Amino acid sequence: MARTAVMASSTLLQRVTPYFYIAPAIGIACLFSFVSMGVSLWVSFQHYDAFAGGSQFVGLDNYRRALFAEDSYFWLAMRHTFAYVAMSVVGTLLSALPLALLCLRAHYGQALFRTLYFLPSITPGVVLALVFFHIFGNYGQLLDHAWSALPALALLGVWAGAGYNMVIFLAGLTEIPQLLYDAARVDGANQWQQFRHVTLPMLRNTLVFVTVMTIIGSFQVFTSVYIMTSGGPERSTEVIAYSIFLNAFSVAGQMGYASALAWLLFAVIFVFVFLQMRVFRSRRIYDE
Amino acid sequence: MNNEMKTTSTISLHGRAVALTLMVLGALVMVYPYAYMVGSSVKTRKEFAEDKTSLIPSRYQIGEQIAHARGEPSALDWPGADWSVLRNYVDAIRYGHIDRYLANSFIYAVVITSLQLFFNTLAAYAFARMQFWGRDVLFGLLLATMMVPPAVLLIPNFIIISKLGLVDTTWGVIIPGFAGAFGIFLLRQSFLNIPAELEHAARIDGCGTWGILTNVILPLSKPALITLGMFTFMGSWNMFEWPLVVLSNQDFYPLTVGLSLFRSETGADWPRVFAASVMGAAPLIVLFLVAQRYLVGGISLSGMKG
Numbered sequence: 001m002a003r004t005a006v007m008a009s010s011t012l013l014q015r016v017t018p019y020f021y022i023a024p025a026i027g028i029a030c031l032f033s034f035v036s037m038g039v040s041l042w043v044s045f046q047h048y049d050a051f052a053g054g055s056q057f058v059g060l061d062n063y064r065r066a067l068f069a070e071d072s073y074f075w076l077a078m079r080h081t082f083a084y085v086a087m088s089v090v091g092t093l094l095s096a097l098p099l100a101l102l103c104l105r106a107h108y109g110q111a112l113f114r115t116l117y118f119l120p121s122i123t124p125g126v127v128l129a130l131v132f133f134h135i136f137g138n139y140g141q142l143l144d145h146a147w148s149a150l151p152a153l154a155l156l157g158v159w160a161g162a163g164y165n166m167v168i169f170l171a172g173l174t175e176i177p178q179l180l181y182d183a184a185r186v187d188g189a190n191q192w193q194q195f196r197h198v199t200l201p202m203l204r205n206t207l208v209f210v211t212v213m214t215i216i217g218s219f220q221v222f223t224s225v226y227i228m229t230s231g232g233p234e235r236s237t238e239v240i241a242y243s244i245f246l247n248a249f250s251v252a253g254q255m256g257y258a259s260a261l262a263w264l265l266f267a268v269i270f271v272f273v274f275l276q277m278r279v280f281r282s283r284r285i286y287d288e
Numbered sequence: 289m290n291n292e293m294k295t296t297s298t299i300s301l302h303g304r305a306v307a308l309t310l311m312v313l314g315a316l317v318m319v320y321p322y323a324y325m326v327g328s329s330v331k332t333r334k335e336f337a338e339d340k341t342s343l344i345p346s347r348y349q350i351g352e353q354i355a356h357a358r359g360e361p362s363a364l365d366w367p368g369a370d371w372s373v374l375r376n377y378v379d380a381i382r383y384g385h386i387d388r389y390l391a392n393s394f395i396y397a398v399v400i401t402s403l404q405l406f407f408n409t410l411a412a413y414a415f416a417r418m419q420f421w422g423r424d425v426l427f428g429l430l431l432a433t434m435m436v437p438p439a440v441l442l443i444p445n446f447i448i449i450s451k452l453g454l455v456d457t458t459w460g461v462i463i464p465g466f467a468g469a470f471g472i473f474l475l476r477q478s479f480l481n482i483p484a485e486l487e488h489a490a491r492i493d494g495c496g497t498w499g500i501l502t503n504v505i506l507p508l509s510k511p512a513l514i515t516l517g518m519f520t521f522m523g524s525w526n527m528f529e530w531p532l533v534v535l536s537n538q539d540f541y542p543l544t545v546g547l548s549l550f551r552s553e554t555g556a557d558w559p560r561v562f563a564a565s566v567m568g569a570a571p572l573i574v575l576f577l578v579a580q581r582y583l584v585g586g587i588s589l590s591g592m593k594g
């Protein structure tokens with residue numbers, strides 16, 4: 001009798017145990033993502049002041065202000081963000097992929113190059129921003145002009161990410177079967193043709209992965225703007241993440257408005273997130 | 289490796305030399321900002337104001353040394369030229385409390401990393417080895433949290449933390465970071481690769497679930513655990529926007545936020561800021577050099593294996 005009771009309780013315990021294992025992780029992960037998104041959506045319909053504690057429902061007014069108001073900086077910030085993203089993607093593809101190809105070709109010192117090129121990825125963004133604040137100041141006052149400040153920030157982003165993306169490209173390159181190159185050479189393909197018709201197609205998934213990750217990352221650029229330009233000169237480096245930060249934490253009572261900006265940013269990023277999920281799925285099929 | 293060798297064997301010596309040269313030039317571009325940072329951190333204020341671009345402080349340059357030896361005016365006559373190399377570092381600690389910020393960063397990084405490893409291991413083990421109702425749905429839900437961009441979460445996370453009464457506390461900085469879908473995903477992959485027979489054998493030997501976890505699973509998953517630990521440690525060490533928003537008490541500032549504050553406090557005393565920057569960047573670089581194979585392996589893993 002007692003024995004069956006013990007057994008019953010142990011199976012119940014066994015059935016519940018997995019939930020104890022996953023509860024803390026799932027709880028925190030969901031609280032600070034999905035619940036958080038819900039809070040953000042709710043706040044975006046309010047005039048909200050987290051410091052004063054007051055809130056008032058205003059419907060879509062925050063979105064209307066962001067999208068249509070005369071004094072809205074949303075479109076300006078979005079333009080700058082898109083320009084930054086475009087420069088980052090082009091810069092990354094034009095630096096990281098050639099570096100990976102060169103690294104393979106150089107043959108010697110690959111480990112050393114990997115280490116050196118990787119340094120920026122393990123350095124706090126604040127430190128990089130402080131150093132480049134001077135380097136850009138020393139060579140042409142890049143941060144003092146409205147036309148060059150944003151490209152300078154993008155250059156820092158590309159420089160900092162080059163090693164990381166190079167490592168990803170290296171992994172993709174070494175997975176291409178040598179057989180394909182041999183076959184191409186037998187068919188009389190020169191170096192360029194081998195790159196164009198073997199390397200690029202075989203690297204397609206890696207290319208999409210790096211591109212999408214760069215896009216998602218640069219849409220959220222903040223640290224370098226905060227440290228190096230504070231959005232200036234003449235608002236030329238005011239990007240959307242900085243706009244959100246300013247409105248939420250520097251101007252009282254604008255948290256609702258800033259949340260509306262955040263949701264608009266999310267809508268844009270989501271397109272790319274969706275793309276990323278598609279790529280993950282296609283990659284898995286490709287692997288199998 | 290074999291593959292790599294074959295690729296390179298077909299490349300001409302000339303092509304290899306060009307590639308090597310370009311890679312070395314690129315490496316110089318990578319290292320220059322670090323050399324600039326270290327060089328500037330040992331300059332006096334006046335040296336930095338007079339010469340912002342050189343990598344070596346003027347009082348250490350040969351020309352100035354010769355001029356000084358000849359009795360001509362030189363940088364060695366400038367005020368502060370007798371400063372020791374580490375003067376700015378000492379000052380950054382004394383006036384900028386960089387030591388406190390470093391300690392805070394260390395605490396944040398260690399606590400977040402430990403919590404991540406602990407809770408992610410539990411969750412990953414359950415997802416990899418246990419059967420329970422709703423498992424796949426919950427795992428999918430967890431993966432979906434990775435798709436939410438951090439910039440969008442800044443405000444609502446702050447609101448949640450403030451509702452919990454944790455604004456301006458250490459836990460306010462730590463809590464949102466202590467579980468992550470990426471870590472669970474990484475560990476689960478590693479756990480799945482461990483043969484189930486080992487587990488059965490351990491169970492026959494009288495191990496419970498907990499015993500299996502500590503005696504079989506964890507020792508065999510060391511690389512994945514170290515990779516996740518490194519990623520988490522670096523991520524927590526480098527976080528900036530979140531602590532900037534949550535904290536207002538300087539005593540709790542991590543290095544990144546403290547550095548930004550020190551820069552605005554000191555005004556034009558850039559050499560000191562550079563000294564503080566070197567101290568902020570050095571710990572991670574040392575950690576990286578010690579354990580880089582795990583990190584690089586992890587990047588390939590996260591980037592390529594989906």
